[in-house]
Amino acid sequence: MAQRDDLLAKAPITLNVDRPALGNKVLRNTYMLLSMTLLFSALTAGIAMATHAPPLHWLITLGGYFGLLFVVTRLRDSAWGLAAVFALTGFLGYTLGPLLNLYLKLPNGPELVMTALAGTGAIFLALSAYAVVSRKDFSFMGAFLMVGILVAFLASIGAVLFNLPTLALAVSAMVILLMSGMILWQTSEIIHGGETNYIMATVSLYITLFNLFVNLLQILGIMSGDD
Template structure:
């Protein structure tokens, strides 16, 4: 029987495995995360060059409530597929579905960013800030090795509040503003901390695809709101 210093570990989690197994799981998880981000970036590049794609997503600007509902449904399906214990192919299908869905939902804000600033510089700045925050949060999780699963309740309640405010803003036509974007950037940062902690403590060694999807979702959320903040600041100049 393998002993673990982690009191939360079960015999089936990565935390209960030997060092080489844990290292292999972490490498696979972050390799898949890097691949997902690379595919996302390539899709955005090609989507923004395609007038047909821009015409396709243009109606999204006036129907964000419907887009969010569809995206939530797609996210649920993708998560279910990615956590499949019977098929590795299904896990990859879930990750691929989620990456494509994120790429599509990001088109309007990226197009707006280019239109407002006349270049892709602000998108690059948002990317750099997101990566810097992600690396810092990841370092905290790995250095402290604490289990941050207690944040699940905060994230669940915060997520429902955020969705409520978003839908209310769409129904009543008010702008949530930069303070909401900053709060959501903090929310996404907490989610990254929780997700990274789960990689260390709670996933099984064959769940690296699901782990990478969870991290990708949180990183994408952080990128979205960092970009929103930068666009709000640039609009004040």
């Protein structure tokens, strides 16, 4: 009996964690914060549009993005992480302002912007709803998506440096497919407990929506003959 008690004392203690409940809580917090960051970035984009801010150099944009993303990652477990999230999304919204002004000057610019916005919303709602309702595990897509995003990033830099419109169009189409996969993957990670930090989940989904909108807008502009 003493030996049995010793074995029980040394046995590891396992906590009964309700993973579905935890995933649902993280998902609610993520969607709430995502909604607020989208509104805030729309505000900063509106400020950039109203002041006719010039486009930032792509090196400044990349530096600001990766710098603020680093700050968010470091502060993700503190209250300051929320401030960092709004700084990042506000910065990206501001960089979007000059692009929107450029498209709105086109004859069918307002239609292009609204179509890209509606398309982005429809894709996000459809894919996130599918992931939540089906509760399928899309974790297997993670490695493929990371490699695809790296390839698309390098190809986009090449398209800018060497002024290759055809490559830019191909990259935009690739990014749209990758971002659609990211919505499925990130939502699945949240509901299955793979991502428990709603700050990082929000940033991931925000960046996904940002890239989805920009690349949809670019493809629509090219297809309409205005880009």
